[in-house]
Amino acid sequence: MKRTREQTIFIVLFLAPAFLLFTGFVAIPGVRALLYSLQKWDGLSTPEWVGLANFRELFTDDGVFLLALEHNAFLTLVAGSMVLSLSLFFAAVLHRRVRGATVFRVAFFFPNVIASVAIALLWVLLYSTTDFGVVNGALRWMETTLGWPDIDLPFPFTGKQYLIYSIVPMLVWTMTGFYMVLFLAAMEGIPETFYEVAELEGASPLSQFWHVTLPLIREVLVVGIVFLAITSLKLFEPVWIMDNEWPSRDTHVMATLLYQKVFSEYNVGYGSAVAVLLFVLVFFATLVTLRLSRREALEY
Amino acid sequence: MGTRAQVLHDRITTACISIGKESQHTWIANTEIRGIRAVPRYVQQEICAPLPATHEGPNPALLSLNSQRVQDDRAPYVEKTFNLMLRHDCPLSRTLARRDYSRVLISGEFYFYCRPGRLAWPSRSLYNPRVSKLRKLGWPAAAAFALAGATAFTTWDGALRAARPDSGTTRRLEAAIFEGGYGINWHQKIAAQYTRAHEDDGIVVDLWGEPRLAEKVKPRILRGDPPGIVLESRLPFWLMISTGKLLPFDDELAKPAYGSDRPWRELFIPGTLDAYTSDGSVYAIPTSFGAWGCWYDARQFREHGWSVPKTWPEFEALCDQIQAEGIAPLAFQGKYPYYSWFTYVSLLQRCGGLSLINRVNGLEPGVFSEPDALRAARLLQEMAAKYFQKGAMAMTHTESQLQFVNNKAAMIFCGVWLENEQKDTIPPGFELRCFNVPAVEGGKGNPQMFNGLGMEFIFMPAEGQHSDIAADFTRYLVSPLNAPDMGESIGVISPIRGGTPRSAVSPALQSVLDMMDEASINGAPGIFSCRLDTLLLEWHQQVMVPALGALLEGSITPEEFGKRMDDGITRVHANPDIIIPNFTQYDPAAFGEAT
Numbered sequence: 001m002k003r004t005r006e007q008t009i010f011i012v013l014f015l016a017p018a019f020l021l022f023t024g025f026v027a028i029p030g031v032r033a034l035l036y037s038l039q040k041w042d043g044l045s046t047p048e049w050v051g052l053a054n055f056r057e058l059f060t061d062d063g064v065f066l067l068a069l070e071h072n073a074f075l076t077l078v079a080g081s082m083v084l085s086l087s088l089f090f091a092a093v094l095h096r097r098v099r100g101a102t103v104f105r106v107a108f109f110f111p112n113v114i115a116s117v118a119i120a121l122l123w124v125l126l127y128s129t130t131d132f133g134v135v136n137g138a139l140r141w142m143e144t145t146l147g148w149p150d151i152d153l154p155f156p157f158t159g160k161q162y163l164i165y166s167i168v169p170m171l172v173w174t175m176t177g178f179y180m181v182l183f184l185a186a187m188e189g190i191p192e193t194f195y196e197v198a199e200l201e202g203a204s205p206l207s208q209f210w211h212v213t214l215p216l217i218r219e220v221l222v223v224g225i226v227f228l229a230i231t232s233l234k235l236f237e238p239v240w241i242m243d244n245e246w247p248s249r250d251t252h253v254m255a256t257l258l259y260q261k262v263f264s265e266y267n268v269g270y271g272s273a274v275a276v277l278l279f280v281l282v283f284f285a286t287l288v289t290l291r292l293s294r295r296e297a298l299e300y
Numbered sequence: 301m302g303t304r305a306q307v308l309h310d311r312i313t314t315a316c317i318s319i320g321k322e323s324q325h326t327w328i329a330n331t332e333i334r335g336i337r338a339v340p341r342y343v344q345q346e347i348c349a350p351l352p353a354t355h356e357g358p359n360p361a362l363l364s365l366n367s368q369r370v371q372d373d374r375a376p377y378v379e380k381t382f383n384l385m386l387r388h389d390c391p392l393s394r395t396l397a398r399r400d401y402s403r404v405l406i407s408g409e410f411y412f413y414c415r416p417g418r419l420a421w422p423s424r425s426l427y428n429p430r431v432s433k434l435r436k437l438g439w440p441a442a443a444a445f446a447l448a449g450a451t452a453f454t455t456w457d458g459a460l461r462a463a464r465p466d467s468g469t470t471r472r473l474e475a476a477i478f479e480g481g482y483g484i485n486w487h488q489k490i491a492a493q494y495t496r497a498h499e500d501d502g503i504v505v506d507l508w509g510e511p512r513l514a515e516k517v518k519p520r521i522l523r524g525d526p527p528g529i530v531l532e533s534r535l536p537f538w539l540m541i542s543t544g545k546l547l548p549f550d551d552e553l554a555k556p557a558y559g560s561d562r563p564w565r566e567l568f569i570p571g572t573l574d575a576y577t578s579d580g581s582v583y584a585i586p587t588s589f590g591a592w593g594c595w596y597d598a599r600q601f602r603e604h605g606w607s608v609p610k611t612w613p614e615f616e617a618l619c620d621q622i623q624a625e626g627i628a629p630l631a632f633q634g635k636y637p638y639y640s641w642f643t644y645v646s647l648l649q650r651c652g653g654l655s656l657i658n659r660v661n662g663l664e665p666g667v668f669s670e671p672d673a674l675r676a677a678r679l680l681q682e683m684a685a686k687y688f689q690k691g692a693m694a695m696t697h698t699e700s701q702l703q704f705v706n707n708k709a710a711m712i713f714c715g716v717w718l719e720n721e722q723k724d725t726i727p728p729g730f731e732l733r734c735f736n737v738p739a740v741e742g743g744k745g746n747p748q749m750f751n752g753l754g755m756e757f758i759f760m761p762a763e764g765q766h767s768d769i770a771a772d773f774t775r776y777l778v779s780p781l782n783a784p785d786m787g788e789s790i791g792v793i794s795p796i797r798g799g800t801p802r803s804a805v806s807p808a809l810q811s812v813l814d815m816m817d818e819a820s821i822n823g824a825p826g827i828f829s830c831r832l833d834t835l836l837l838e839w840h841q842q843v844m845v846p847a848l849g850a851l852l853e854g855s856i857t858p859e860e861f862g863k864r865m866d867d868g869i870t871r872v873h874a875n876p877d878i879i880i881p882n883f884t885q886y887d888p889a890a891f892g893e894a895t
Binding site: 023040043044064127133136153155158244246265267 | 521
């Protein structure tokens with residue numbers, strides 16, 4: 001079918017906003033970041049082309065990038081798998097209609113409506129070693145009543161040594177609700193008949209979950225995993241806020257390292273190289289996950 | 301070998317040309333601005349005519365051009381203003397080089413005004429000859445790019461401040477001041493005083509400030525349109541000095557200070573001008589004096605019968621005594637291990653004397669592993685392990701300082717700004733006082749001296765307007781004339797020696813003045829400071845802060861700490877991009893230390 005002039009104008013008009021936004025705010029800055037990563041530039045003097053020197057520096061420097069990468073990997077694997085299993089568990093339980101499901105659904109989703117900065121500040125207070133610290137207060141109470149854990153209190157949860165570990169519970173608390181709702185929505189879409197049949201065949205709730213629910217929400221599960229990987233790789237606010245805008249090698253993740261290199265140390269080239277690698281990682285993580293999980297979608 | 305942009309820069313002159321007309325009835329025919337062709341033929345001829353014919357293209361002299369509308373009191377009929385980049389070999393370039401502002405008649409009815417040096421970044425010029433090729437992509441692409449450009453331009457320009465232009469005979473100095481704990485009210489008051497005093501000269505000082513000043517000023521430095529003076533600590537000043545983006549205050553320092561007959565330079569507390577001195581030129585003027593000491597509540601000390609320690613063993617005994625009474629001896633800003641840097645530097649001087657400080661300032665390889673430096677690190681680590689409040693390593697500066705002012709911890713090492721920072725939380729009856737870092741047994745350093753330095757520096761960007769007013773206003777701001785008022789209004793000790801009278805400041809700051817008096821040796825104030833933290837940004841962030849944190853947490857030994865610091869310095873030496881300027885050596889003998 002031949003397009004009329006009106007149609008062309010229409011198409012162009014409707015594509016233009018997205019195209020403009022993408023060009024202006026994604027494509028052009030992206031390409032520029034790529035170029036910066038091949039330059040030595042402090043933001044003031046004339047940029048100098050240095051080829052791949054910035055990338056070499058990432059791996060040969062004093063290893064701060066590798067440490068940041070390690071922290072990202074830790075958070076992705078540990079926090080990610082906890083979020084995934086917990087959200088699946090909660091979704092399955094809510095799907096089977098426990099008492100008060102609606103209340104739980106709202107309660108679990110609640111952290112998602114709070115700004116991430118506010119969440120980080122909230123957890124800073126929870127972990128505080130001053131009198132505000134709820135966690136340390138609880139530990140102290142346990143220590144006096146149960147004699148456990150026998151450690152030096154208050155424990156510096158947000159001290160540089162422990163920060164990365166202390167972030168895990170926060171991430172799990174923040175993210176579980178969203179994935180739970182995501183998976184729950186997928187589960188609600190599964191026809192009840194499947195479960196009825198499984199029940200008649202004598203399948204236990206666990207095997208129903210394993211053989212009916214899981215295969216049928218596979219698509220959404222994969223999307224969830226991709227989201228999780230991307231979110232954990234791009235993690236910024238929790239570390240930035242909990243380390244008071246001053247992370248160091250003990251606490252850096254890639255995004256904070258990037259920011260600090262560019263805006264505190266004025267090493268635009270290095271920072272852009274981190275950004276490029278971050279992009280490549282996210283890109284491949286997505287690609288691999290999608291490829292591994294490619295299978296015919298089941299229609300019902 | 302320079303890059304392309306530099307080569308270009310050597311061969312061009314930049315100018316701002318306002319094209320107008322003499323009468324109200326004739327208008328420039330070509331009002332449509334499309335690159336070079338918008339310039340009337342007369343202008344093109346004037347600019348290009350004498351060039352050799354070998355040049356190709358319509359306008360070889362004109363390298364770049366963009367336009368904007370202007371309001372200009374001096375030329376009511378000015379129609380358009382063009383920013384031009386001209387080759388050096390065109391006659392207009394030479395005219396511009398000779399004059400500050402010239403009016404050139406082109407033909408009977410057209411003229412233009414020229415002002416040199418408005419465009420500073422040839423590589424970032426808005427005009428790009430290749431843009432015209434876009435037209436081949438058709439109108440959607442062109443429209444899309446235009447819209448994107450317009451959006452970017454308006455948001456970019458709207459989000460940033462720009463210097464207010466001069467009008468008529470008025471010359472405006474824009475002063476951008478970081479709005480921290482001291483606020484900017486006092487600075488604005490001084491700016492108003494200065495403006496009133498110079499009313500007849502038509503000088504106006506526009507002073508503004510905000511907490512996130514660095515983020516506003518940095519793009520303007522990139523754009524070549526910075527404020528006349530900037531007070532801000534989070535910009536890469538050494539980088540700016542090395543790239544010629546800052547002007548020195550040398551000439552101004554030779555002039556007599558406001559409120560004194562002596563040259564301005566001689567009035568500063570010696571050492572306070574050192575922080576940004578490069579090859580003898582002073583690139584920054586401190587507006588306040590910073591001292592590092594240990595703070596305590598005199599009332600609490602009195603009630604418990606504690607006394608101020610003079611030596612390290614006394615200090616440790618005091619800490620034990622405080623601890624025995626169930627109070628934490630020391631609060632610490634553990635989230636920022638950087639706070640212990642100044643205590644560490646003080647201990648370096650106590651243990652190794654000024655000669656050790658000199659070697660650290662000189663970035664000597666292995667200096668942090670010397671026995672004296674290791675001893676300083678060990679003292680710091682022991683102090684942290686034994687006497688820091690529990691959980692201090694997870695406290696921010698405000699949290700830990702709050703613990704201190706609430707008497708939950710008896711002492712805290714901090715800078716002179718502590719009182720101002722906690723002014724809303726210090727309870728009535730709290731007697732904030734300061735004592736010097738105690739002497740160590742058998743130390744080589746003179747224990748009367750203390751870690752003191754200039755702070756809150758004012759810088760003069762090279763591309764800012766009216767550097768003459770900028771320097772003069774800075775001299776007015778930091779002067780014996782205004783120092784007492786500064787102490788009274790915002791509780792700042794002036795870097796002008798003796799500028800802040802005791803009567804002008806709080807008892808807490810009086811105790812700092814006492815410390816200064818005690819440190820006065822042979823008539824010279826006994827202060828020292830280490831420049832590494834401001835000089836080496838990356839070393840600071842990636843080496844020093846984490847190493848100090850690990851040392852204080854006890855996860856590394858002093859020897860490992862010394863090695864980490866030294867390895868960092870070795871990497872600094874291996875990096876040719878890092879500028880290491882000369883520095884003023886301290887003279888140990890002058891301060892009664894053995895050499």
